[in-house]
Amino acid sequence: MLVQIGTLIAATSLVQLANGFFNTFLSLRLTLADFGATATGIVLSAYFVGYTIGAVSCGGVIQRIGHIRAYTAFAGLVVIATALMPLVAAPAAWAACRAVIGVGCVGLFVTTESWLNAKALPDQRGRVFSSYMVGTFVALAIGQLVVAWLSISSSAPFQAIIVLFALSLVMVSTTRAEAPGLAPEASLRYGELTRQAPLSVIGCVVSGLITSAFYALVPAWMLGEGIPQQTIALFMLVAVLGGLAFQVPVGRLSDRNDRRLVLAGLAAGFALAVLLLVAAPRSLAAGLPLAVLLGGFMSTLYPVCVAHALDRMPADRVVAVSGRLILVNGVGSVLGPLLGAGVMARFGIAGLLYFMAASALALTGFAALRMRMRAAPAKVERPFEVIDPLNPTISQEPEAVEPDGTPRPAAA
Secondary structure, three states: OHHHHHHHHHHHHHHHHHHHHHHHHHHHHHHHHOOOHHHHHHHHHHHHHHHHHHHOOHHHHHHHHOHHHHHHHHHHHHHHHHHHOOOOOOHHHHHHHHHHHHHHHHHHHHHHHHHHHHHOOOOOHHHHHHHHHHHHHHHHHHHHHHOOOOOOOOOHHHHHHHHHHHHHHHHHHOOOOOOOEOOOOOOOOOOHHHHHOHHHHHHHHHHHHHHHHHHHHHHHHHHHOOOOHHHHHHHHHHHHHHHHHHHHHHHHHHHHOOHHHHHHHHHHHHHHHHHHHHHOOOOHHHHHHHHHHHHHHHHHHHHHHHHHHHHHOOHHHHHHHHHHHHHHHHHHHHHHHHHHHHHHHHHHHHHHHHHHHHHHHHHHHHHHHHHHHOOOOOOOOOOOOOOOOOOOOOOOOOOOEOOOOOEOOOOO
8 A cells, every 4th residue: 555655646746846847847938939928828827727627527537437547548638738739839729738738737636636545544644645745845846946957948848748747657557556436525505615714715816816927927037037047947946945844834823823814924924025026136145035935925825725714614515615716716826827927018027026915915904804704713623734836636535435435444
């Protein structure tokens, strides 16, 4: 069992390495291609469109054909779409390919997480998923370093991404394991989550908006300013590592205090860091510490919103609530590059940063308003969980099940 779990974590780390590199690389490549602000925003947003669609539909695919074959199919989609991109360098074609890649990536992540959830013993599940998320953040960070090594104007980056996805496919498809079942989902009526936890809904939109705008557009601006690839890679690396560093302390703070207060503080801290970045001199000494803060505040907004929503909703709706929040986070993630590209084209990087700061401050104000209107929950129903800032996936129920829905202990 431990070998299977290790293989899954290693394979997903390769996927995240490729994905982290792909996001930054594409931002830079689009700048060189000079597609224009509108087309660039559409291409960058297309990934999140596909990701959101896949997040709510891939569970049925996994249930129908099993985990290993589903993983193979989703990885195949990513490989095909990535291989097509350098062959057809047109905005519409690239947007379509990125949407397909989004569907494939979320399928890979949901397949892996549900598989891990079923295979890990109850007393090991916390450590398994901690290792999984540490591997995710480290891989995302290493992916930023790859940007410094490959020529962004060549086809080599696409080939490297294909190799990484194909390697993960080989690792998982040769795993000797039975396919676990998925837990049945409780229904959640539209509007119920908004009534019970409106701050979580608004917070997920804002989180998706500022995070996608930052990771999609800041590298493009830096390249346009003539900043070397190595410096861009270092800045983005530090932002990802800042996100990793903030997870545990923010999680503990969130579990011990009113999550709305923590969320307001994170949003205000992000806005302050953005304003400092606008005023700071353009140097590594000033920029890297602020990159840590920006990455840390951004990466913890979404998991705090999810935890707050789960505090407000019944325990049997973990999957339904998480899935609904992915939808609203996806809306924000789609809007981030679209709106941000237009703002940056007209007002420059300062305009984009002010736009992100204003969004975060609006969230701070709404959190303060909700604290005045409603008391905090009497106790924490479900603790804070580390979630990938760029690729949030659906939380799994703590118990594996057979295909007929009956509980089943994890396999030894």
